[in-house]
Amino acid sequence: MAEGLDRARLDDAAAIEAADPGGMLRQVASSAAQIREAGALAAEAGVDAVAADGRPRAIVVTGMGGSAISGDVLAAICGVGCPIPITTVRGYRLPGWVGAADLVVAVSCSGGTEETIAVAAEAARRGCRLLFVGGAGSPLEDLALQSRGLFVPVRAAGQPRATLWGLTVPLLLAARALGLADVPGAVLESTAERLEDVAHRCRPSSEPFVNPAKRTALDLVGDVPLVWGSSPLAGAAAYRFCCQLNENAKYPGVFGELPEADHNQVVAFDGYFARASGGASGGADDPDDFFRDREADAEHGLHLVVLRDLDEHPQVRKRREVSVELARTRGVPVTELVAEGDHPLERIATLIAMADFVTVYLAITLGVDPTPVSAIQELKARIV
Numbered sequence: 001m002a003e004g005l006d007r008a009r010l011d012d013a014a015a016i017e018a019a020d021p022g023g024m025l026r027q028v029a030s031s032a033a034q035i036r037e038a039g040a041l042a043a044e045a046g047v048d049a050v051a052a053d054g055r056p057r058a059i060v061v062t063g064m065g066g067s068a069i070s071g072d073v074l075a076a077i078c079g080v081g082c083p084i085p086i087t088t089v090r091g092y093r094l095p096g097w098v099g100a101a102d103l104v105v106a107v108s109c110s111g112g113t114e115e116t117i118a119v120a121a122e123a124a125r126r127g128c129r130l131l132f133v134g135g136a137g138s139p140l141e142d143l144a145l146q147s148r149g150l151f152v153p154v155r156a157a158g159q160p161r162a163t164l165w166g167l168t169v170p171l172l173l174a175a176r177a178l179g180l181a182d183v184p185g186a187v188l189e190s191t192a193e194r195l196e197d198v199a200h201r202c203r204p205s206s207e208p209f210v211n212p213a214k215r216t217a218l219d220l221v222g223d224v225p226l227v228w229g230s231s232p233l234a235g236a237a238a239y240r241f242c243c244q245l246n247e248n249a250k251y252p253g254v255f256g257e258l259p260e261a262d263h264n265q266v267v268a269f270d271g272y273f274a275r276a277s278g279g280a281s282g283g284a285d286d287p288d289d290f291f292r293d294r295e296a297d298a299e300h301g302l303h304l305v306v307l308r309d310l311d312e313h314p315q316v317r318k319r320r321e322v323s324v325e326l327a328r329t330r331g332v333p334v335t336e337l338v339a340e341g342d343h344p345l346e347r348i349a350t351l352i353a354m355a356d357f358v359t360v361y362l363a364i365t366l367g368v369d370p371t372p373v374s375a376i377q378e379l380k381a382r383i384v
Helices: 007-011 013-018 024-028 031-045 047-051 065-078 114-125 139-147 164-177 185-201 212-220 232-247 265-270 314-329 344-366 374-383
Strands: 059-062 086-089 103-108 129-135 150-154 224-229 254-257 302-308 334-338
Touching (some): 007 013, 007 212, 007 344, 024 344, 031 150, 031 164, 047 150, 047 164, 059 114, 065 103, 065 164, 065 344, 103 114, 103 139, 114 129, 139 150, 164 344, 185 344, 224 232, 232 254, 265 314, 302 314, 314 334
Parallel strands (some): 059 103, 224 254, 224 302
């Protein structure tokens, strides 16, 4: 694998393949297939049985890393009008208020995540209603058998973070059975088709000037991304974007959501990491200027990435527009990625898919293998 920053690497499909020995791009491109397969596996496991005892008081999703994102997506799809709270626990402890009236959903791609197992075991001891989603033949499945919880197996696409839809679809179908989410089969299929379209547009053989993911990756090189969502749904996608920047590109990213980001992060436009020019410079913030000389962009600093939902609060829309103007007038480059589709699932899926491709291409541009997470593995080994 080639090492070190090389912007030209994205011009060559063979070079891209060589720089991605773990096949992360192929894993990302499997999202549509995951939706279809997960729907079949969930139905075969009888996920609708989760509604046998009626609607729970609350849903608590427990998971870590790429598995926990499924809880965020579930909450985003059910929306702010959901009649019951949906929360995600990332840690070892189940909140004290959770009890027999609540549904606890344990999600672990490997089926062996220690934090998830600990919370799921505590939920079983408290008599909670239980749904387990994870690797077949795993400790999580063993716990499901012991506690008589419903178990839905997942076939990993590779890394857990690349198996998002395999982990999420069972949760969406459970929410549908409970009357909390309107996710008919036709929407699952239309979402899969949209993901196939994103994968086609972002394919390795597509030239950077027409490939939106390659183009965005090249724009981000050397900058510190502030990734903001313009709705709770887009906020979940923004958080995922930052996680993928970390794990795929081994790169920092700062998550934010409007309107909250306008009460704190916006001030960073005037701080140490902002451009010193005090104004837009050299077209660096022009989203149509692909052919500019990036090497001539002498300064690096903040880069505002706005994930735009099609369903925004009117005041948030105003805040987004003004925030973008403030950034550009201070020389902070802005990239806007817009959700596609009508249904919330389509919208969040297209934002997440684009972010996934962007972060893999950024890794490849930087000469970083996007698949391994060596620091995580070393950390786990040292705390045993």
